[in-house]
Amino acid sequence: MSKFEVPEVDYERYSNRQLAAIPLALLAVALVVLAALWVTTGTPVPLGIDFTGGTELTVQTDTPRGEIGAAFDVEPANIQAAAGTADPQYIVTFADTGDSTNGSILADQARANLEATCDNTEECAIVQSRQSTTPRFASSAQNTALVGLVIAFAGMSVLAFALFRSFVPSIAIVISAFSDIAIPLAIMGLVGIKLSLGTVAALLMLIGYSVDSDILLNNHILRREGGFYESTARAMRTGVTMTLTSLSAMAVMAVTAYLFGIELMASIGIVLVLGLATDLMNTYMMNLSLLRYYKLGEVGN
Incomplete structure (x- = not known):
């Protein structure tokens, strides 16, 4: 050596x-x-978002990355592919939407508007995680x-x-x-x-x-x-x-x-x-x- x-x-x-x-x-x-x-x-x-407030969703979806933003009423600040996963997952970040109500609404929009292969099982829920930080x-x-x-x-x-x-x-x-x-x-x-x-x-x-x-x-x-x-x-x-x-x-x-x-x-x-x-x-x-x-x-x- x-x-x-x-x-x-x-x-x-x-x-x-x-x-x-x-x-x-x-x-x-x-x-x-x-x-x-x-x-x-x-x-x-x-x-x-730790210092500005916002919401971060981790979603599993077959929707192309370029079309994910259209699923939400609020334009995402960033969409990043999550590596190391068997199914396609993306980390979607929204600025200035950090209260729990907005976070819930964004998660509901993801479930309603994004496509995913889930085989109708609870484990395949399209929103894998959600993190929100309030502006205060x-x-x-x-x-x-x-x-x-x-x-x-x-x-x-x-x-x-x-x-x-x-x-x-x-x-x-x-x-x-x-x-x-x-x-x-x-x-x-x-x-x-x-x-x-x-x-x-x-x-x-x-x-x-x-x-x-x-x-x-x-x-x-x-x-x-x-x-x-x-x-x-x-x-x-x-x-x-x-x-x-x-x-x-x-x-x-x-x-x-x-x-x-x-x-x-x-x-x-x-x-x-x-x-x-x-x-x-x-x-x-x-x-x-x-x-x-x-x-x-x-x-x-």
């Missing part, structure tokens, strides 16, 4: 400004994208998720300053964690991955991953014996291996979930892959450049 080797990077070839330029440029672009989406659409990232609950969930992200980020910032008690090493962790969230959010907004309770959980996980890798690097450089570059190489052997292992696992989860039509799990996996890749860049370019400036001064400038 082959052993994964983390390549050693000759950081002495690059100045602090060169190392920090790419992560900071991508962060700036991400913030511009989020601001533009906010101005044009009202939200920096498209919101799922969705608004409450949105506020709770936002407060949770703010508290998690603030707690991470306090932890960083409490551990290192120096401005530059601590702010490096904070900026890196912020970028690890901002860049995936911008990509989500561009490609249309919706913000849901699941993807919010993925963003909270990214804060944990970011703090873990950044504290590992800071601790090796600031608190352990050895030169700056020796300590960096030692931290990378552990940190890069750890992050790439997690990234590979999330990539496999995302691909598998996509193939089986599990949209939520696929979205969580994609967000984590984007965030972990961003964390590699931020930790070993931007964070490292700030630590080198703190320890050695203007190297290479």
